Amino acid sequence: MSSNPSINLFTWLTANGIKVSITLEELSIPYQVTEVEISTNAQKEPWFIKINPNGRIPAILDDGQRVFESGAILLYLADKYDSEGKISYQFGTSEYYEQLSWIMFQVGGVGPMQGQANHFRLMAGEYSQYAIDRYMAETRRLYSVLNERLGASPWLAGNKYTIADICNYGWVRYGPIALGIDLDDFPHLKRWHDAIHGRTAVQRGLNVPRVVPDEQLRERYRLMEEKTTALQS
Numbered sequence: 658m659s660s661n662p663s664i665n666l667f668t669w670l671t672a673n674g675i676k677v678s679i680t681l682e683e684l685s686i687p688y689q690v691t692e693v694e695i696s697t698n699a700q701k702e703p704w705f706i707k708i709n710p711n712g713r714i715p716a717i718l719d720d721g722q723r724v725f726e727s728g729a730i731l732l733y734l735a736d737k738y739d740s741e742g743k744i745s746y747q748f749g750t751s752e753y754y755e756q757l758s759w760i761m762f763q764v765g766g767v768g769p770m771q772g773q774a775n776h777f778r779l780m781a782g783e784y785s786q787y788a789i790d791r792y793m794a795e796t797r798r799l800y801s802v803l804n805e806r807l808g809a810s811p812w813l814a815g816n817k818y819t820i821a822d823i824c825n826y827g828w829v830r831y832g833p834i835a836l837g838i839d840l841d842d843f844p845h846l847k848r849w850h851d852a853i854h855g856r857t858a859v860q861r862g863l864n865v866p867r868v869v870p871d872e873q874l875r876e877r878y879r880l881m882e883e884k885t886t887a888l889q890s
């Protein structure tokens with residue numbers, strides 16, 4: 658570790674939130690957690706807007722330095738606290754740009770598309786089969802891209818598990834739980850998911866800010882889907 662961290666993580670138990678807690682756990686960085694309960698819109702309160710002007714979790718404060726957007730946070734943590742390259746590649750190397758590409762692929766692709774699939778399947782105030790089909794298909798297409806890559810490479814950026822894997826895992830974890838996606842349809846992605854899921858630091862990161870068993874999460878999403886489906890005319 659290159660300097661003394663004094664990190665406060667502002668988060669909630671979501672696909673974007675766990676990326677940061679897992680990274681902090683992988684790097685054994687001490688941190689405090691502030692729960693930002695998005696179901697009560699705490700992320701839109703003025704105190705939090707000062708930390709993330711976009712009013713979304715996750716965000717961190719590190720000794721006064723704010724960093725928001727999960728991709729930026731992972732890159733910041735790697736730059737500042739992973740000089741040994743435990744879970745990141747060194748700036749300027751070919752693998753670094755591969756790592757950066759898969760991070761951008763997640764924040765610009767998997768996150769927004771799967772987020773819309775979540776919205777229309779689980780949260781929308783009206784039922785739209787068109788929107789559900791469109792975003793589910795796009796999510797599955799993006800999973801196929803990951804699957805293809807992982808058929809050719811052990812990890813997304815190369816031979817090492819990195820923040821690019823953590824970034825994408827955050828969302829792939831929620832595919833089966835929230836959207837009923839069967840990872841058996843994507844065998845290389847499943848192999849990769851299971852390897853990441855089995856890591857001790859990942860298990861610790863998944864319990865931030867609260868422990869919620871997978872069964873409880875599945876049931877929560879099942880009830881949400883039931884409610885949205887009932888709006889079908």
Ligand SMILES: N[C@@H](CCC(=O)N[C@@H](CS)C(=O)NCC(=O)O)C(=O)O
Nearest residue numbers: 671672673695713714715726727728
């Ligand atoms: N691009 C952002 C997305 C952040 C995001 O959408 N966070 C969600 C939780 S996963 C959130 O705060 N939602 C509440 C809201 O939209 O107000 C990132 O990668 O950090």
